[in-house]
Amino acid sequence: MQCVTSKILSVCDLGEEYYRIILERPENMVFSPGQFVSVMDQNSPDLLRRPFSVASQTQREILLLIKEVGKMTKRLRKSSPGDCLSVMGPLGKGFDTSGQNKALLIGGGVGIAPLLGLSQELDAQGRDYLCLLGFRDECEPAKLFKKTNLRIHRETKEPGFVTDLLKEVLQEGVEVFACGPLPMLKAVRSMCMEAGVPSQLSLEEKMACGIGACIGCAVPVKNNSGTVYKKVCSDGPVFRGEELAWE
Known part of the structure; x- marks a missing residue:
């Protein structure tokens, strides 16, 4: 992990x-x-960092894809090339891509x-995959993905949710x-x-420190002795679906 100053090269509305x-x-x-x-x-007068x-x-x-949801993300949207940010990373545990089965990506x-x-x-890696993306309406970020491996659900145009696309393709061996x-x-x-299918879920949680010190992003996880709490920022954000104690 490093904490460095990084220059903004471009900002683009999507x-x-x-x-x-x-x-x-x-x-x-x-x-x-x-x-x-x-x-x-x-x-910025903000004392806390923001995870992206x-x-x-x-x-x-x-490349960071950001949704404007508060004061800081609103300010960042108005940034200009040449402005600098304090960036700490890389942080967290990412996806395990060592498998060989077809991958279904849903977001x-x-x-x-x-x-x-x-x-x-x-x-x-040359691994077979399909992306299933859900939005309320048209969304420019989806254009960053390869069209040949992509299906999109738009809530304003189609009934249901993006998980309905998953139902259509979920099967053993993925x-x-x-x-x-x-x-x-x-x-x-x-x-x-x-379905008996393995899953890896990247959790979204509010974080204060981002390095596991404040324990503000803990989630319940199963182990051999019952349920324990792990930190999304340092133990995650990616967890295997079967280990999360969400029942």
Whole structure:
């Protein structure tokens, strides 16, 4: 983990409340799909950092997909190329991509962010996969994904939810990777448990420190002796569906 100053290279609106920021990637800061950064605007009065999934990376750049939901994300949207952010990372435990089965990637809203880098990693491995993305309406971020491996559910145009797409393709011999709102993740976990399909879920939780010190993002997890609590920021954000104690 490093804590460095990173320059903003570009800011681009993606329609409605979404936008993307491309940061200069600090030297030796390499991310696995599903890991995140903790960011602070050095010109902001905020004392706490904000966590953002790393959507993708190149040798020189980091891409963040962000939804405007508060004062800090509103300020970041108004940033200009050349502005600098304090960036701490890489943080958390990402997705395990060592499997060989076909991968089903399912995401809702800004939860699609870590799935972009995951899809690129699976492409590099030559592994078969399908992305299932859900939005309220048209969404520009979906255009970052390969069309040949993509299905989209738009709530304003189609009844139901993105999990309905999962029902159509869920079968033995696949592995599910998901990120999105908690109700969606719980539904995905339940469907996978019933089908006997392994799943990896990237949880979204409010975080203060991002490094496991404040214990503000703990979730119940099963172990051999019962239920314990693990921290989303350091033990996650990715957990296997069967280990989460959500019953």
